[in-house]
Amino acid sequence: MNARLAFVALVLAVPGHAHAADSGASCDPMGAGQLPYCDRDGDLLADRPNDESLWRNPPTLVWAYAPIEDPAVYAELFKPFTEHLATCLNRQIVYYPVESSSAEISAMRSGRLHFAGFSTGSTVVAVNQAGAIPFAAKAIGDQMRSYSLVAVVKADSGFETLADLAGRRVAHATPTSNSGNLAPRALFPEQGLVPDLDYDPIMSGGHDRSILGLLSGDYDMAAVASDVLERMQERGLVAPDDVRILYESAPFPTSSFAYAHDLDPHLARDLQSCFFNFTFPSQLRAEFNGDTNFVPIDYQTDWAVVRAVTERVGVMIE
Secondary structure, three states: OOOOOOOHHHHHHOOOOOOOOOOOOOOOEOOOOOOOOEOOOOOOOOOOOOOHHHOEOOOEEEEEEOOOOOHHHHHHHOHHHHHHHHHHHOOEEEEOOOOOHHHHHHHHHOOOOOEEEEOHHHHHHHHHHHOEEEEEEEEEOOEEOEEOEEEEEEOOOOOOOHHHHOOOOEEEOOOOOHHHHHHHHHHHHHHOOOEOOOEOOEEOOOHHHHHHHHHHOOOOEEEEEHHHHHHHHHOOOOOHHHEEEEEEOOOEEOOEEEEEOOEOHHHHHHHHHHHHOOOOOHHHHHHOOOOOEEEEOOHHHHOHHHHHHHHHOOOOOO
16 A cells, blocks of 8 residues: 654633634535635635635644654754744744643643644544644655554463454553554454454553553553554564564554644644755654654645544544
8 A cells, every 4th residue: 555645831821713614704614613724625624714814823832743652752852943944934843742642632722722633533523623723744865654453462362363352351542543543443344353253352541551551561462553663673672573463554654744734834834844844864864763854745645544444443633
């Protein structure tokens, strides 16, 4: 399959400025509840408000990255990138370490985050519930990063197929995680293991927690993202011969970077330009499996396989 297929306390105290459809404007709402974003052009993304007074162009921008692992790790890791953006955009950039995907999505919906990196599955939710506009992904050259869902067990376990895990303790990551919850629900049944029927998924709170819990004996199997497992092995947190992979899916696109739909268009354009002229320093390359830069993405096509998974498992993402 084609792989393309925090001063924070002060900022967060500012009232949110998320806007839905312009008052009185006619549109086809794409969201639900209190945030019916307009999608007049059919690109599956929220339109910028017609009323220019609702466009945001603040002197300080707050951003976050998907809490796939310990959030504290990324504040220091992304420091060179945050500094690059501050220079490139000539304004203050604040990195906010969110604790959960739902908190990250809520922060963008309320207007407290101006741009963010979302995990694969959370990207779909952020688009529909927070008006996120995905525009970039990590890459090596022009090749967008991808990863797979892997089902891992301890190397010395007796499990040989997914069906062997019926009635066992199986870790999922978080409700909105693609590889850590949605994809297993869509793909495991084809392998003879049905979540909620053959086993009760245990939400560990993250891919790294699932893997560490597996090694400590809390779980018999963990459904995780292959790139997280690889990074933990490279850091020496998991020895390669400690685990076995029972199942690996076809590739999914990696985490996305998205800005809020109501950013001033000139700011949104400049932000994208600053992303695409940034070359990853050695610490980011080491953390992200050799990725070197950001590349543009098209949500409608690149996330089609992810939307298909969410639709297949009946997840409400509107």
